Amino acid sequence: MGGQIYSRALNELVPEFWKEAPLERYVTEKRFWFLSKDSKVSVSHKTPKFAQPPYNSCTVLRAKFDKWFVGKAIEKGAFYIPETLVEEVIRNAQGIIIGVKTGRTDGELYAPVVVAADGVNSLLSKAAGFHTEISPENVALAVKEIISMPKNRIQDLFDLEEDQGLTIEIAGEITKGMVGVGFIYTNKTTLSVGVGCILSDWVNYKISPYDLIEEMKNHPVVKPLLAGGQTREYLAHLIPEGGYNAMPILCSDGFLVVGDAGMMVNGLHQEGSNLAMTSGKLAAETILEAHRKWDFSARGLSLYKKKLTESYVMKDLKKYRNSYTYLESNRQLLTLYPEIINEAATEFLTVDGVPKREKQRKIFWSTLKKRSLWGLAKDAFSAWRAFG
Ligand SMILES: Cc1cc2nc3c(=O)[nH]c(=O)nc-3n(C[C@H](O)[C@H](O)[C@H](O)COP(=O)(O)OP(=O)(O)OC[C@H]3O[C@@H](n4cnc5c(N)ncnc54)[C@H](O)[C@@H]3O)c2cc1C
Structure with a gap:
């Protein structure tokens, strides 16, 4: 991950984890960049509240981390x-799942409940018939480099105190109109970029991930931050983005x-x-309850869905259920708007003797040339419906 x-x-799983977990930095500042071809508009939030235990994120x-966590x-x-490798589920004569078969010799494992926590591809859910192949519209492909840099340079560049960290999410020019974002996260002596x-966008736009991350690293706004850094690792991974509308069956007998x-x-x-950890915790609580009643049927385990529905996990997934389809059919949000915002900022902040009211007028008419008033109103309304 990032x-x-x-x-x-x-903290709910390992109270006061910060006293022992192998953490890189406490994130005290979050920045959001909207990039045009050569400039950025940045929105950020930094607070001492994020610098106190239990922190907000690290x-x-x-x-x-995983080695410590296990x-x-x-x-x-x-x-x-x-x-x-878990290869498939084992079922009893009634078709109920009672364990898994692994790739080891004599590698059969039996349990009253099997929890599929095997990530985005979930071969286990597929093998159990609960999960079809994810469609390319419902999954993102992310590429990432870990770039090493001296600790002091990271702290100077990003204005950080010892152990404090920052994240930058980047929208606009760098994704070339594809639905996606870039990111830069600070670690102790490395950056995750x-x-x-x-x-489906990678395929349709015929852009290779390798080329895109190179272009991002060479964007005039990004490049100075990476100067002198050395790429140590190169990774690629899928992220399930289909959300609420594309969820597989989450609960069945055993x-x-x-x-x-x-x-x-x-x-x-x-x-x-966080969604993975919380859903894992809710699954564990459900299994304890099922164990108490000795009922591992779909009905007995349905408490899991109830708990998920009452938690932020389902509430947030439901809230944003249409956000990706919205972005896919409203790409101007990722292309035109970052450009408009950057042009407006440059115009308004240029001190050239032009009265500010005239500048406002100029920005207004130049925006209307790119997007009609009707278009702007429609975008605002539909964005509010998709994200509000
Ligand atoms: C580039 C990128 C950046 C991200 N950034 C963030 C971020 O900053 N913050 C955030 O909260 N989330 C982030 N995410 C998402 C986050 O990584 C996942 O949501 C989270 O890791 C999900 O946890 P999980 O345990 O469900 O799955 P995973 O972390 O994918 O773990 C699944 C595990 O199961 C193993 N496995 C799979 N199949 C089998 C099998 N058949 N047998 C045995 N083992 C198997 C895998 O090897 C893996 O170890 C990011 C994801 C990516 C790709």
Whole structure:
């Protein structure tokens, strides 16, 4: 992932995690950039509230973080079997799932409930017949580089104190009209730099992810921030973006689906890890209850769906259920508007003896040349309906 871990969800699983987890930086500032070809308009928020435990979010490198995280599960009694591929589910004579078959010799594992937490591709849900192949419109492909840089340089460049971090989400020019965003996240001695777009767009626009991330790194606004850095890792991963409208079956006899496997990503807010952790916790609570009643049927496990529905997970996914289809059919939001905003900012902030009222008039008429009043009103109304 990017990756920001959201603290509230993690703190519910491992109280006061910040005292021991391998974290990179506490995110105290969030910036949003709207890029044109050569300029940016930036909106940011920085607060000391994000610098206090439990913090709001922290940057992590998953290779280190996951190792620590699984250690916490083992401390609580979990039996961890690494480097093992789960190949398919095992069913009893009635067709009820009672375990999984792994790639190991004699690798059959039996359990009253199987939880599919196997990420975006979820071979397990597919094998169980609950998940069809995800359509290219419902999944994003993200590419990312980890770029090393001395700690002090990162802190100077991004105006950060020791251990503090920042995230930048980037919309506009860098995605060339594709539905997607770029990002720059600060770690201790590295930056996570990437861009993700809807898979069908990569195909239709015939743009290669490798070329796009190179272009992003060379954008006049981005380039100075990466100067002197060295690429250490190159990664690519899918992100399920179909949301509420594309969720698979989440609960069946002896079977639950959590996290990315269940399409639980709030792409607009760059949230996925928290939805995965919360849905995992709700699945665990449901299983404890089912264990108490010794009822692992779909009915017994349906409490999971109830808990999800009452939580922010389903509420947020439902709120943004149409946001991606909206962006796919309103691409001017990602192309024209960043351009308009940047041009307006340049015009208004240029001190050239032209009275400000005249500048406002100029901005107004130049905007209308690009988008009619009717178009602007329609965009505002439909954006409010999709995101409001
Ligand atoms: C580039 C990028 C940036 C992101 N940035 C952020 C961010 O900043 N903040 C955020 O909250 N979210 C972010 N996300 C989303 C976030 O990574 C996911 O939502 C989150 O990791 C989902 O957790 P999960 O446990 O459901 O799945 P995963 O983290 O994908 O874990 C699934 C695990 O199951 C394993 N697995 C899969 N199939 C099998 C099998 N058959 N047998 C055994 N093991 C299997 C996989 O190897 C993997 O370890 C980002 C995603 C990407 C791709």
